[in-house]
Amino acid sequence: MGINKTMECRLCGSVAKHAYDSKLLRYTVSYFQCSECDYFQTEKPFWLDEAYSNAINDSDTGILVRNQDNARRVIMTLLSLGDLNGRVLDYAGGYGILVRLLRDLGVDAFWSDKHCSNLLAKGFEHQGGRYGLVTAFEVFEHFENPVVELNNLLEYSDNVLISTELFFQQNGPEEDWWYRAPEHGQHIGFFNTKSLEILAGVCKCHVVSLGTSVHLLSRNPVPVLWKVATRFSRFAPIVAKLKLQPKTIADFNAIRHENRL
Template structure:
C-alpha cells in the first residue's frame, strides 16, 4: 500500500499488525495527513461478506431502534415537524432494510440503498430518486475501502448526512482492547478520528458536527452545534414518543401501495 485510501497521501505509518478472520496477518497503517487508520490490502472482503450482516452482530435490532429515535429527533431539530412530513430520505448501506422499515413505520419517507446486501424488509422502497433532503449511513463507513468516494456520492444526492462510526482517539487503540476493529468478522477495515472527519469536511466544503464518539452530521447547510446533544437529551426522556404521535405511520399506506402495484 503506497497511498492513503481517503486523501491519497503517501506518508503512512505502521500502527500494528493483527490477524483477521483468524488466519490473515494484516498490517494497519495511519495516514499522517488525514489520520485515517486503514487495513492494508483487504483481500479477504469477499470471504468476510459471505453474509452481508455478520453472525456475531447480536446488537443489530437494538442498534436500529436506537438510531431510529436518534434520527427522528435530529431531523426534528434540523427541519421542524412540517418539513419532516414532506421530506424524502435515504438510508445508504441499508443492509436488510430494518432501519428503512422502522422509519416508514413511524411516518418518515425513507428509501433503501445498498450495493452489497439483499433488501429483505423494505422491498418496494428502493432508492431511485435524484435528490434526498437527508441521507443516513449508520455503521457503514468503517466497512468502506474508499470512504471519500462514498462521501462524494452521498453529497451528489443530498445536502446532509447523518451517520455513525466509532472514532478512535489520538493514537490507534491497542488491537487487543478495542472491540471495534472486528478482526473476527473482517468487515471493519477503515477507522476515523476527529481529524479525519475534519479533513473530509474541509475537502468537500461541509459543516461538521460530532459528539466526539460515534454520532456525526456533515452538511452543506449551517446546523446548530447543539443538535446532537439535544437529540440525545430528548431521547433520554422519551420525547420521541411525542414526536411519533404527531407523525402518521406509513405501515398501512405502504401495504396498500404494494398491493396495488401487484395488480398491474
C-alpha cells in the same frame, strides 16, 4: 507487507506508516496510520469478497436495538433541520429494518444496499432523486475510499447522518480494540476527530459529533439544535405521533395493489 513499509493514505493521500500486523479473518494483515490526517487503515483489502459472503455478521447482536435508536435519531435530526417531512435514504440499509421502522413512524424513507438483500422494506428501494437526509449507520469504517463515498452520498442530500466509532489514542487504536472486528473483516478504516474533520473539509462539509459515534455532516452549518434534539431522542415517538402519519397501512395497500393479479 513488512514492518518498515509505508502506504498512501486512502483518505488524504499522504504517507501512512506501519502500525502493526494482526490477524483478520484467516490472514495476517498490516495496519497503517496516516502521518497527516491520523486515518487508521488496513493495507489494500484483498479479502472483501470473502468478508461480504455474509453481509450481516453473526456477531451483530445489537442490530435491533441499534436500529430502534437510529430511528429516533433520524426523527430528531429531521426536526432540527426543519424538514420533518423530508425524504430519507438509508444507505447500506441491510435487511431494511431502519426503513421499515421509519416508515411505521411516518418518515418517507427508502432503502439502498449493494451487499445485502432487502427483506423488510421491499417496494421502497431507492429509485433516484434528492433527499432531505441520507443515513449511513455503521458504514464509513467499511469504505475503501471514504472521500469518494461521502461525495457520492452528498449527491443525494446536503445532510449525511452517520455512525462510526472514533478512536482517541495518539498512535492509533490498540490491536485488541473491539471495533477493529477482525472476525468478519469488513472494518478497514477508522477515524479520530482529526481525520473525520479532514474528511469533511475535503468534501466541503461541516461536521458535528454527538459523543464518540454519531456524526452529522452537512453542506450547511449544523443547527445548534441538532445536538440538543438528538440527546433527547427518547421523545422522538411523541414528535412522530404529533407531527407525522404512520405509513404502515398505506404501504400495505400500495404493495397489495402492486402485487394484485
